[in-house]
Amino acid sequence: AQTVTQSQPEMSVQEAETVTLSCTYDTSESDYYLFWYKQPPSRQMILVIRQEAYKQQNATENRFSVNFQKAAKSFSLKISDSQLGDAAMYFCASPALGSQGNLIFGKGTKLSVKP
Amino acid sequence: GAGVSQSPRYKVAKRGQDVALRCDPISGHVSLFWYQQALGQGPEFLTYFQNEAQLDKSGLPSDRFFAERPEGSVSTLKIQRTQQEDSAVYLCASSDTGVKGTYEQYFGPGTRLTVT
Numbered sequence: 592a593q594t595v596t597q598s599q600p601e602m603s604v605q606e607a608e609t610v611t612l613s614c615t616y617d618t619s620e621s622d623y624y625l626f627w628y629k630q631p632p633s634r635q636m637i638l639v640i641r642q643e644a645y646k647q648q649n650a651t652e653n654r655f656s657v658n659f660q661k662a663a664k665s666f667s668l669k670i671s672d673s674q675l676g677d678a679a680m681y682f683c684a685s686p687a688l689g690s691q692g693n694l695i696f697g698k699g700t701k702l703s704v705k706p
Numbered sequence: 707g708a709g710v711s712q713s714p715r716y717k718v719a720k721r722g723q724d725v726a727l728r729c730d731p732i733s734g735h736v737s738l739f740w741y742q743q744a745l746g747q748g749p750e751f752l753t754y755f756q757n758e759a760q761l762d763k764s765g766l767p768s769d770r771f772f773a774e775r776p777e778g779s780v781s782t783l784k785i786q787r788t789q790q791e792d793s794a795v796y797l798c799a800s801s802d803t804g805v806k807g808t809y810e811q812y813f814g815p816g817t818r819l820t821v822t
Contacts, residue, residue: 595748626810636749636797636813682748691761692801693739694811696748 593617595685597697604673605705611658612668612700614683620644623686625659626694627668630680639681642666670702678704708732710814712798718820719788727783727817731800738781739811740773741797749797755781788821795819 595616604610616625627639642650642659649657654674658667670677680701684694711730719725731738737756741749742765752771754762757778766773770789775781785792795818799811 628813633815635815636799638810638812641810684748687751690751691754691756692737692803692811693751693754693762693765694741694749695751698746698748 593685593688593695595683595695595697597681597683597700599700600698601701601703603703603705604670604677606673606675608673609669609671610673610702612670612681612683612702614666614668614697616664616666616683616685616695618664618685618688620686620688625657625666626684627655627657627666628682628684628696629677630682630699632679636682640668673704675704675706678702710798710800710812712796712814712817714817715815716818716820718822721789721821722787724784724786725788725819727785727796727819729781729783729798729800729814731779731781731798732802732812733779735800735802735812736778737801737803737811738775739799739801740781740783741799742767743795743797743816745794752783752796785819788819790821793819793821 623644625642640652654671680699683697713728740752743749751765753773755775770786772784795816797816798814
């Protein structure tokens with residue numbers, strides 16, 4: 592079965608510091624997208640950043656960037672200048688093979704930000 | 707504009723009762739997805755609609771689960787004869803792509819179902 596693996600159940604970072612969340616995935620698609628979603632305690636999932644697999648350049652959105660290693664099927668999220676509001680569950684996701692777009696999610700990483 | 711809304715936000719049902727969970731997607735969004743999120747887990751796919759057509763229901767865990775989107779907008783997820791293992795948060799997401807595209811999905815706040 593297709594899987595998305597997040598090996599870090601919990602992470603902690605000091606405010607203003609940088610943290611990297613790991614994700615590996617498997618797919619046999621030739622062209623696909625990858626996503627990081629943030630789920631704050633209120634539980635509404637918010638898209639943080641997405642990466643198009645055919646683009647070699649890593650995606651960047653303000654303080655959020657990815658390190659996309661296609662051959663290794665690795666898709667890590669780097670959060671720079673961490674803020675208290677970054678505290679949340681972070682989920683890595685990939686579209687299911689052959690699907691209409693439904694996502695397969697990892698189990699998530701709970702990020703705590705210390706003041 | 708308004709995002710995806712879901713109602714009720716919380717639902718407590720006694721085992722054996724039927725429940726109906728509502729999703730109002732973003733206006734004009736063609737695609738609608740339902741996910742089930744157990745405590746401490748990532749969301750898991752249940753079913754997918756493109757407009758009013760249910761194109762994929764491979765994730766529905768049993769025939770007690772039924773979903774509909776009769777007019778291609780609002781969707782209802784119905785669970786018959788609820789069991790304790792149905793306790794979870796049910797998330798709805800919509801997308802403006804009807805074909806393979808960016809897959810960016812906009813999620814609602816979810817309905818937390820507790821079966822006692």
